[in-house]
Structure formats: structure tokens, C-alpha cells
Amino acid sequence: MTSVITLLTDYGLEDGYVAACHGVIAGIAPDVRVIDVCHTIPSGDVRRGAAILAQTIPYLPKGVHIGAVDPGTGRARAVAIEAGGRVFVGPDNGLLSWAVHAAGGAEAAYVISNEDYFLRPVSPTFHGRDVYAPVAGQLCVGLAPAELGPERPPERLVSLPEPTSLIREGCVEGEVVSVDRYGNTQLSITASDLEALGVRVGDTLGVWLGRRQLSMPYRETYAAVPPGELVAFADSVGLVALAVNSGDASQRLGLPPGAHVRLSPSP
């Protein structure tokens, strides 16, 4: 028996969509705790959903983890993926792929096709309510994932290309993974990448953004520089972030997700 369901969607907080999912779960598995991971993923932004789910999953108890961000609205096959003692439920469009990887990689996957566990009629535009929520509830009260439908070889699941970093010529290159509430701009470059280049906390970094070149202090936290100043630091999941203390680095630097960034040990 699993006692936790987590929920990440792009349903927003302005409507009753999230509540409908909670309601369906409560009707099937009344004792399960539901943790809302995030519901304000920009509509259809699979990459941002994937990033937030993957970065949060290490801190969530093992359970059933629903992701519902699907610009194709139901075109993607619904799947249940077992990984590291967790079950991920959602569209097979890459949304779950980084979190599955963070949980240790897919051990088995099943296409969710057995309509016995759906709410019917299934709305083509609301699989969260009619497919993912009832299936997750059933999984919590004892249903085996294999009952959901035919097995799908994990290697055939859709994967988003993982944001990566590349060390060459004494620099490390990567991209913007996500921008948080504060405008902190998280890169695909890890603190270990910088360490491998000999960079230590306290050093100054060279930062290339396209043709622009800047230099920034590399510190333990953004609070280590005066308000309004740029700084790089290793964020709470170990990725290098560019920030402005008490300000918005993404706006200041004009850096959206996906933008290319290169860092070097000294300016």
C-alpha cells in the first residue's frame, strides 16, 4: 500500500481542475496524503514540468507521482512507470523522463489502457481527472501497475534530452534549465563542473552569454553580494545559478530557459 500521491500539472489555480483530481483521489483512496508539487507550470511547458518534478522528487516520499502537462491533450499515450520504488503516472511525452531518471531509471512501464480503472466517459481534454487520478488512487489501494495495460519496454518511452554540460578548452558550457520565482537562473552546469575546472567558492567567474561577456563572483549564496549585484552560486539542487541579490537575474540578463551559457575560471 502506498500512502502518498503527488500531483504536478499545468492546470493553474484559477479553476476547479486541481480540486477535481483531489476529489477523485479522495473518493478512491480516502486515507492517502496528496502533495501538490506545482500547478502553475506554464500551459503545455513539458520541459519546465519535467525540471520541477525531477528536482523535487528526491524530497518526496515514495508514492504515486502524477504529472499532467500535455500540449497534445491526450494524444500522448498514458503510461505508468516503475522506478526506485515509485510509480510515475502521466503522458508518455517526456514529462516524467527526468524524474524517472532521478529516481534511478525505469524498471518497468505499462501503457494505461484498461478502462476499468478510468472515470467514464473519459474527457479527451482532462486525462488528469479521468485517467491519472483514478489510476493513481487505485494503485494506492492495491492495484498492481501490470493490471493497467500492456508492458512497454522502458527504452521505448519518450525521453526529453537532458540538459547537459560540456567541459572543453578550460570552459564549461550549458544552458538555462529554469528560472524560479526570484528570477534565479538555473544552469545545466553543476557545482562539480566548476570544481573540475579548479573554480572555488570565492573566485570570480567569466560568463559568456552569446557575444556578451561578464564577470561574476562565485559565492555560497546570492546573499553574499550586496543587493542589486550579480552573483553565481550552487543552488539547492547542486546546479550553478546566476542571480541578483534581491533582484531578478533572468530579466536583467535576458536569459530565458534554453539560452546558451559558458563559464570560465577567470574573466
Place this chain on the structure above:
Amino acid sequence: MTSVITLLTDYGLEDGYVAACHGVIAGIAPDVRVIDVCHTIPSGDVRRGAAILAQTIPYLPKGVHIGAVDPGTGRARAVAIEAGGRVFVGPDNGLLSWAVHAAGGAEAAYVISNEDYFLRPVSPTFHGRDVYAPVAGQLCVGLAPAELGPERPPERLVSLPEPTSLIREGCVEGEVVSVDRYGNTQLSITASDLEALGVRVGDTLGVWLGRRQLSMPYRETYAAVPPGELVAFADSVGLVALAVNSGDASQRLGLPPGAHVRLSPSP
């Protein structure tokens, strides 16, 4: 014993108002699950609150359902309404009327006047915290609705006029009921209305908005048309919605809630 309370308000997420209601409930009924239906109803927008509550209620477990949207702030009589094994608690201003109807219609109603169950002193501007939340908590731990105050004949409860559709001269007329996060514009016209006119999924619809006339494909989901294109589809509660795939139809068409719309089988 009821084990679920649901909460719909216009209190927003910027203050501690919703938490105060949760806290009051937890103090009285610590084992009850509280489901937040929506707290971002525009301030005082009774119609939008009514629409969201009514469309979500079929997916919520039977319980005590609080609605707190009251532009008169406490001027409306507080009522408890029994319908379909549920109890609705809130102001008698029509907010609850569509949900009560969706639950099968009012079987009995009571004016909430017995101050023994209130938090005192009762703030004139915060009945959610001081009246609805403690009363809902008490109802969950065994209080009978009849203890709350004098019975009120259901036919004397305030009802909002239900958005309706009218089939005539080969067309169907209705209005915009609500606009969701995505800008999808939900009409009071049902999929069955279109069926009665002989419209099938795959057909093209004529759409009259005041003097403007458009034509739109009628499809199973908005994802059936290329991004940026207009489309009509039956939404997740069976109402016809006008949408733009990956766009905002309400903005594009200039259609606020209440706007009149007419649909016909062919342009």
C-alpha cells in the same frame, strides 16, 4: 460522520485568510480532509464561484461544501442546504444554487443563526472564518443541520438564473459561462444541443458573436487543430467551448462571461 470539507472562496492566496479557515476546521474536526476547490474567484464574482463549484462538485466526495463569495460581506443570510447526501454551507446569494442543482436539488435548508456554533466575536467581514468554517467542522463531527437554525423552504433560497441554451430556427443560442486559465471560453450550449441540430464532430460550425460571423471546426479537442487556430469542442463537463490551440480564445474573440453566442450547423 462526514470526512471531507471542501472550500471555495474569493480570499485569494496572498493573505492568511484561507489558512485561518483551515485552522478553525482542524481545531474542531482534526481528522477531516479539506479539499481546496478554488480561492482565486475574482473578488465578489458570485457567478464565477457558482460555475466552478457546480462543475467540480460531481468529482468531489460527499461532504460539507463551503462557498464563500459574498460581495455584500455578511449581508446575505448564511444557510446550510442538504442536497444529494451533501451539505452546502455559505451565503444565500445564489453562489451555492448551481452546485445544489447539480447535486440533485435542495431537500432541506436551514438558516445558520445558532451562535453557539460560531467563533465569537463574529467579524462582519469574515464569515468564512467565524461562521462557515466552525459550522462545517461541527457538521463533520456529528451536528445535525437542523440544529443550526430555523428551516428555510428550499423554494425561497436565492437562485442565480442558470445559463441556458435555446434551439430555434436551426441554430442554438447561449452565453459565455466562464473562461478558464487557458482562455478557453465555455458556453452554456451543450454537446447534446449541437447533436440535436445534427452537428457531428468533424463538421464546421457557424459562430455568431453579435454582428460578427465566423466559422470554426468542431473537433474532439482543441489539439485537433494546428497551434494558433480557432476550434470548438465539447469540454470536460460536456459544454461547448471555443478555444485556440495553444492560445487564448477569450482574448482573441473579445468574449467575456455573459456574452451572447449563437451556433449553427454550417457557416
Place this chain on the structure above:
Amino acid sequence: MTSVITLLTDYGLEDGYVAACHGVIAGIAPDVRVIDVCHTIPSGDVRRGAAILAQTIPYLPKGVHIGAVDPGTGRARAVAIEAGGRVFVGPDNGLLSWAVHAAGGAEAAYVISNEDYFLRPVSPTFHGRDVYAPVAGQLCVGLAPAELGPERPPERLVSLPEPTSLIREGCVEGEVVSVDRYGNTQLSITASDLEALGVRVGDTLGVWLGRRQLSMPYRETYAAVPPGELVAFADSVGLVALAVNSGDASQRLGLPPGAHVRLSPSP
């Protein structure tokens, strides 16, 4: 055993930060109810966080109350403060001080330094997840606050100056404490202050905002005046608020938190 944890942060709703805290708590104390007080405190706004926590605390069950608003990101010492049967957990930067006062004042306080109870490695920028959440969870399942670290004399805790009111020359002076979702502008002046000046509900107030002078009706609720009109009333925590019925008084009057306001019995 404590069965409630409450959570107030400036983490926002756009990321997975709040969920990570929920997850950590659920892993340690799976049966504890978590109540979200507010997560949309403007980034680093300690005063607003303090005001919302203090005004909500009387309505929350006794439990462990986390506050996480820390512009210094981890520079402030983490503390646990016992007050009125509650334990407050957060940075020693004044954020908790008004709530502690509202709960009856600090009886004992401890610096949180025993890393046995932290998630490790501790991120310098995410004490909510790595320090406050696991410590709160442990406190709920039996840990004594004294185990967290050395005792700290309550009088040495950082306190924000409490917003106060001053009666003189037949007037009462105060400041804007907070502005809520509706634009209602809450003052540090109490309903009792006005009573002491002989003002009764139904009277007219003189209102000085810097050099501007206005007069406003003093009523039981903002709904007592026609839509669009200014009004003063005692709000749901007993403080005088300036409001516009169905409008935004803060915007209309140009009154941000901290602005000075003087009220008198008659214009």
C-alpha cells in the same frame, strides 16, 4: 505529540520549493496535518510575513509553526521558540516575533544547531527544506526543542518593532501594516483606539495622509457604503482598515505598507 505543522514562506507557487518542504515533513511525520499559511509573501518581505503569521496564529491549532522568509538566506541563526503551547521554527530575524507575541510571548528559545536533525548536505539557500522542515517533523514525533541546540534567552531574540498607534491631541496616529488582496489597507490603529476618542460606528472620520486630508464614513463593513466609495471599518482582526467597496483603497490612496496615517473623530 503534535499533530499540526503550519508553513509560511516566500517561496511562491511557481516552483517545487513548497512541495519539497511538504515531502520532507511527510517522510518524517506521515500522520501530521500540514496547513499552508501563505507562500506568496513578497520575496524577503519579513514585515509582511510577520504580520500575516501573527494575524493568522490565533486561528491555527497549537502545533509547530514554520516561518521561512529570510533575505539573508541562512545568515540569520535558525531558532525554535516555545510560546503558549506552540513551537515556532525559523530564522531569528524578527519574522516570528509578532506571532510569538500573539501566542503569549516566548517562554524559551533554542538555537537550531544540532545537525543530526538536518537534511544533509544543507543548502545555504534552502533552510526551509533542509533545516526547518525536518526539525519540525522531528518535533512532531517527539523530539524536545532543547535537543536542537543551546538555549537562547528570549530577550536576545531579534524582534521587529511592532506597529503601534499613538493617541494625542484628540487624534490617533499609526501606519499601514498590510494591504490585502482586495486593496484593503490595514492600519496599526485599533477599533479600541477610535472608541477611546469617542468615535462610534456610524460617525465620520478625519483622515490625514501626509498633507492630504480626507473624510470617510466609519462603518461596520466596507459593504455599508455604495460601490466605489471610501470607508473605514474594523477588520477581521480588530484593526482599522481603509477600504473602497468593490475597489482598491491602497491604489486609490497611494498607501503602501509603512505609510503614516492620522485619524480624528470629525473632519
